[in-house]
Amino acid sequence: MWLWNKIKQLAISFRAGKVTLGYPFEPRPAPEGFRGQPVWDHTRCIGCAGCANHCPARTIFLRDICQEVRILLYDSSRCTYCGRCADLCPEKAITMSQNFELATDNRQDITQTIELFMMTCQRCGRCYDLEIKNYLDKLSSLGYRYDCLEVRKVIHRATADFSPDMLEKTSSYQRPDSLEK
Amino acid sequence: MSRAEELSRRLREELGNLVLDLETGTPGRLFIDVSKEALGKVAASLKNQGARYQAAVAYDARKTGQGFGLIHTFAFDRDSLLVAVRTFAPEDDPEFESITPLIPGAGWSEREYIDLLGLKFKNHPEPRRLVLSDDWPEGIHPLRRDVPHDLMPPAAEEVAFRLEKAPAGTSIIPFGPFHASLHEPAHFSVYVDGEDIKGCEYRGFMTHRGIEKLAQTELTYNEVPFVAERICGICGSVHSVNYAQAVEAAAGLKIPRRAEFIRTVMLEIERLHSHLLWLGVAGHLIGFDTVFMQSWRIREKIMWLAEKITGNRKTYGMVIIGGVRRDIERQRASEIRVVLTEVEKEMLALEKAILKDKAIHKRTKGVGHLSKEAAVSWNLVGPVARARGLAIDVRKDHPYAAYDEVDFEVVTADSCDVWGTLVVRVKEVYEAIRIINQCLDKLGRLPEHEPLSLVLEGPVPSGRQGLSVVEAPRGEAVHYVLTGDDNRPERWRVRAPTYAHLQAVPDMLLNNKLADFPIIVGQIDPCISCTDRVLVIKLGQGRAELLQKQELERISRSRRKER
Numbered sequence: 001m002w003l004w005n006k007i008k009q010l011a012i013s014f015r016a017g018k019v020t021l022g023y024p025f026e027p028r029p030a031p032e033g034f035r036g037q038p039v040w041d042h043t044r045c046i047g048c049a050g051c052a053n054h055c056p057a058r059t060i061f062l063r064d065i066c067q068e069v070r071i072l073l074y075d076s077s078r079c080t081y082c083g084r085c086a087d088l089c090p091e092k093a094i095t096m097s098q099n100f101e102l103a104t105d106n107r108q109d110i111t112q113t114i115e116l117f118m119m120t121c122q123r124c125g126r127c128y129d130l131e132i133k134n135y136l137d138k139l140s141s142l143g144y145r146y147d148c149l150e151v152r153k154v155i156h157r158a159t160a161d162f163s164p165d166m167l168e169k170t171s172s173y174q175r176p177d178s179l180e181k
Numbered sequence: 182m183s184r185a186e187e188l189s190r191r192l193r194e195e196l197g198n199l200v201l202d203l204e205t206g207t208p209g210r211l212f213i214d215v216s217k218e219a220l221g222k223v224a225a226s227l228k229n230q231g232a233r234y235q236a237a238v239a240y241d242a243r244k245t246g247q248g249f250g251l252i253h254t255f256a257f258d259r260d261s262l263l264v265a266v267r268t269f270a271p272e273d274d275p276e277f278e279s280i281t282p283l284i285p286g287a288g289w290s291e292r293e294y295i296d297l298l299g300l301k302f303k304n305h306p307e308p309r310r311l312v313l314s315d316d317w318p319e320g321i322h323p324l325r326r327d328v329p330h331d332l333m334p335p336a337a338e339e340v341a342f343r344l345e346k347a348p349a350g351t352s353i354i355p356f357g358p359f360h361a362s363l364h365e366p367a368h369f370s371v372y373v374d375g376e377d378i379k380g381c382e383y384r385g386f387m388t389h390r391g392i393e394k395l396a397q398t399e400l401t402y403n404e405v406p407f408v409a410e411r412i413c414g415i416c417g418s419v420h421s422v423n424y425a426q427a428v429e430a431a432a433g434l435k436i437p438r439r440a441e442f443i444r445t446v447m448l449e450i451e452r453l454h455s456h457l458l459w460l461g462v463a464g465h466l467i468g469f470d471t472v473f474m475q476s477w478r479i480r481e482k483i484m485w486l487a488e489k490i491t492g493n494r495k496t497y498g499m500v501i502i503g504g505v506r507r508d509i510e511r512q513r514a515s516e517i518r519v520v521l522t523e524v525e526k527e528m529l530a531l532e533k534a535i536l537k538d539k540a541i542h543k544r545t546k547g548v549g550h551l552s553k554e555a556a557v558s559w560n561l562v563g564p565v566a567r568a569r570g571l572a573i574d575v576r577k578d579h580p581y582a583a584y585d586e587v588d589f590e591v592v593t594a595d596s597c598d599v600w601g602t603l604v605v606r607v608k609e610v611y612e613a614i615r616i617i618n619q620c621l622d623k624l625g626r627l628p629e630h631e632p633l634s635l636v637l638e639g640p641v642p643s644g645r646q647g648l649s650v651v652e653a654p655r656g657e658a659v660h661y662v663l664t665g666d667d668n669r670p671e672r673w674r675v676r677a678p679t680y681a682h683l684q685a686v687p688d689m690l691l692n693n694k695l696a697d698f699p700i701i702v703g704q705i706d707p708c709i710s711c712t713d714r715v716l717v718i719k720l721g722q723g724r725a726e727l728l729q730k731q732e733l734e735r736i737s738r739s740r741r742k743e744r
Contacts, residue, residue: 005534005535005538006538016475031489032489033507034493054401055404056400082496083492
């Protein structure tokens, strides 16, 4: 009985043969619909902050560096690839790509930064998208944000209200050469 | 008269005006508010009527002037009824009567709130720390509203476990926090007399990630499912579905039927992969690696299937409040059927080849024995309870999602040992396949291209209670949600099945051989990350035997500089 069981087990093991894949020497493409690295299409992004406000892992940051320029920074090092950003984007500017080979020793490799040119609203003094159309009042976003891009931390409701001081500060703002120190 | 009505009438008769409020709005749920003095009586009354204790939930209600709230939840499995008994204690005297002398399984829940909320329990047999580490400062209770979620007190240097002394005539064998037979950090200090285990002390909760605190301070309702999914690396979908159900119950939402079927399919796919994973691990723990290799080979097909359906092997990300995110179309359904047929065939062959193998019988029969009565008194759930002849299964007893429409069998065994657990979990693989096939049939008959999730018309009302249970592969998981303001829960409590099981491990180990330790602990499929979900990261545990902590730090720092 014991021997018969062992023979059966041998048969199962032999029938299965070699199941280990040749990866990474042979490529293994991800299936269709895979949630890999999200990619932003800067021509479509309207800077509405929908993705930043709904990211469960808080990996998407926004800051208006001056009256006309809004920066969106995506830091993939903590991303869980849930794909909520892609679901929620009203302009379908985000696609979850097939790319999953993201291991790196340089954080900058997996960071995406978009500079968005915005226009100043004459009524409230904040900036809004000028190229496509204004979605701001249709979106119930949590309010404007002034996230710290250097330490990559969300600053909640920091600029929920427009402050004239900030406007004054930003009027003499020089755009930095690079965002990373 | 339904069970809920009968119970309400009986409690009112027994306790009179000590019962403050009864809420029977949701079918299958009964929320009771009692005054503090009545807590012990209610618990005793419910226990005498055959209720199974689930978990305690405590929260900081000082904002509304109610002090601290404590909720004990009970299940009447035959009557599909869950009961939550809530009581409040004032801020300056947060003392409740302990129900642990009556219900031993409540011991951990109460100790948890001694640590996290600074509550006191009168007559608790063992009121020492459970969750917080030994070097956590006295008087800081992290789940209180005034403690920030990212508080990290500095670790004390040189802190070792304050462990109990071994009983006379025995010596201690330490297992863990890092040990070849434990896959996650937990410490068992096992008392042995020669080869025989005479007792053990458990120290755990080393991997707290502060998920519950995070949900009630930082996240919003629809962000929590994705974080809940990461409570566990194996039964993630269970936790996200469970959380979503609790919120939906609290808010009174009815999700689309198609979404319920899709949730059921995903839960069963998860059960398939988890049972095959456990079978492999169990084989590995008893040194039978053929089982390990072959069951994991079969499991890999399920993982690829899940990747195709949801876009990821494991963290499916399917669930949001009000429904699901992706559909299972007709073509995808036929792909699932093909894979399931293959898995069933391979599983049958594997079962035939291993279940009669003498090696497995000798290592599992009579090992980790725990009687049916002990299983009832420790409130065991899932396959561990079913291996002890208790036919309890949340899917049958408290149907959720689409389980009310599918036909399946609750597999039980009566050997009360590791062998029984093994048989139950192997047989449940076929039941899971049956359930998925039925769901796919019914899904095919529902109209396609309809919205898979509700659009919420307004904010979730605050102050509502939601209680949800889901049968995870390793047992019943309980989620309790109290809705709050600011688009986030006021309190969210998770009780994973391992939380109930681990408390019974010392009894299971008693009088077994030390060599069987791994498989006895392994039979409950311990998921430490599920159990340790609640709070702030634990700091500076234990002491390195050979290298001192400073030494290790120096080495790792110099490594980093070299790079």
